[in-house]
Amino acid sequence: MLDKKFWEAILELLKKYNNTPHHKDGKILGSMTTTPHPLAVYAYLMFIHTNASDPVIFKEIENMMNEIIYELAKLYRGGESGILTSGGTESNIVAILAAKKVFSNKSNTVIAPDTVHVSVDKACDIIGCKLVKIPTNGNPVDASTLEEYIRKYNPFAIVITAGTTERGLIDPVKDASELANEYNVYLHVDAAYGGLLIPFLHRHGIIREDLRFYDGVSSISVDFHKNGLTPIPSGILLFNNKRCMEKICYNAEYTLYGKYCGLLGTRPGGSVASIWVLLKHYGLDLYEKIALKTYNIATYAYHKLAELEELKVFKPILPIVVFKHKYINYIELLREILNKGYFLYKSPSLEALRIVIMPHVEKSHIDDFVNAIREIMQ
Numbered sequence: 001m002l003d004k005k006f007w008e009a010i011l012e013l014l015k016k017y018n019n020t021p022h023h024k025d026g027k028i029l030g031s032m033t034t035t036p037h038p039l040a041v042y043a044y045l046m047f048i049h050t051n052a053s054d055p056v057i058f059k060e061i062e063n064m065m066n067e068i069i070y071e072l073a074k075l076y077r078g079g080e081s082g083i084l085t086s087g088g089t090e091s092n093i094v095a096i097l098a099a100k101k102v103f104s105n106k107s108n109t110v111i112a113p114d115t116v117h118v119s120v121d122k123a124c125d126i127i128g129c130k131l132v133k134i135p136t137n138g139n140p141v142d143a144s145t146l147e148e149y150i151r152k153y154n155p156f157a158i159v160i161t162a163g164t165t166e167r168g169l170i171d172p173v174k175d176a177s178e179l180a181n182e183y184n185v186y187l188h189v190d191a192a193y194g195g196l197l198i199p200f201l202h203r204h205g206i207i208r209e210d211l212r213f214y215d216g217v218s219s220i221s222v223d224f225h226k227n228g229l230t231p232i233p234s235g236i237l238l239f240n241n242k243r244c245m246e247k248i249c250y251n252a253e254y255t256l257y258g259k260y261c262g263l264l265g266t267r268p269g270g271s272v273a274s275i276w277v278l279l280k281h282y283g284l285d286l287y288e289k290i291a292l293k294t295y296n297i298a299t300y301a302y303h304k305l306a307e308l309e310e311l312k313v314f315k316p317i318l319p320i321v322v323f324k325h326k327y328i329n330y331i332e333l334l335r336e337i338l339n340k341g342y343f344l345y346k347s348p349s350l351e352a353l354r355i356v357i358m359p360h361v362e363k364s365h366i367d368d369f370v371n372a373i374r375e376i377m378q
């Protein structure tokens with residue numbers, strides 16, 4: 001046992017190191033992270049000893065996982081199987097790996113709009129495939145351009161994004177699914193950020209595009225550690241059918257289960273428990289509320305910033321507000337904003353800065369931020 005003195009000393013030391021910024025202070029306005037829900041944290045800790053890659057020893061985790069997939073299948077109207085991943089990055093790598101194995105007869109190429117997340121570059125680097133980016137000029141890709149690229153490159157996979165990182169754009173999921181069907185190619189929808197927003201905002205008539213397993217969609221990835229209020233790491237990769245899922249499983253004779261699926265070996269069962277408990281307790285309503293709240297605050301932030309004449313502000317699609325100064329370079333402006341204690345990210349393709357309205361962001365944070373911008377510009 002630790003004696004009391006030593007215990008106190010070590011706690012002191014931990015506290016000393018815990019002067020990281022916290023989301024509740026309202027200064028973290030760029031990162032897609034947020035404060036996890038206390039119930040999710042509780043469940044995470046309760047199952048902290050479990051390994052989600054061992055469904056023999058920890059069959060309860062597998063049961064929870066099955067219930068999560070069942071709930072998500074209702075939301076996306078499809079998705080037979082899925083795995084817990086470390087997040088959008090692992091999901092993208094694993095989806096492309098599955099695609100490459102299913103469509104081994106095609107050219108060794110993935111096509112994606114140039115707004116695709118950097119983890120897809122990483123995936124192709126690891127898997128050894130060529131990534132062809134479709135120039136979009138910062139718009140969702142249009143169906144005819146996508147078709148042109150499919151014909152030209154005969155890819156084994158198309159990756160589109162439902163909620164791009166820099167701007168919150170939604171590529172046309174339905175159009176892409178029809179092309180994927182017609183040309184018999186794997187379609188992965190990266191909805192790491194938008195996955196828990198789009199179905200609800202669509203239902204409320206706020207956005208036109210919907211996100212679901214249209215015929216032709218092979219996989220959808222969604223991060224719960226973004227708008228799902230669970231601790232990091234918790235992503236889910238859903239497959240339209242079990243056959244794809246089997247392609248990313250590898251024999252591991254020495255284990256009781258006999259195989260490992262996905263990129264990781266051991267993976268946190270606590271993450272599964274944290275997603276499960278929120279779904280059990282609140283149902284999908286929780287995410288609907290978050291989608292509406294963050295969207296409303298994004299609209300508020302858009303109007304507040306647009307009042308400043310020196311700024312060009314892009315109308316939010318999802319709860320991401322992109323803005324730039326008409327004369328001052330965005331990197332220079334970012335430096336000033338960082339000096340004020342705020343953390344924003346960039347939208348380099350628009351030479352602009354980006355606020356992501358995560359669940360912890362309140363209107364008062366936006367007011368304070370706009371005041372800080374005013375001070376900088378004076």
Ligand SMILES: *Cc1c(COP(=O)(O)O)cnc(C)c1O
Nearest residue numbers: 087088089090117165190192193
């Ligand atoms: C956040 C995000 C990722 C990466 O997810 P991680 O959880 O950081 O691995 C990939 N794609 C999109 C669209 C994202 O928003």
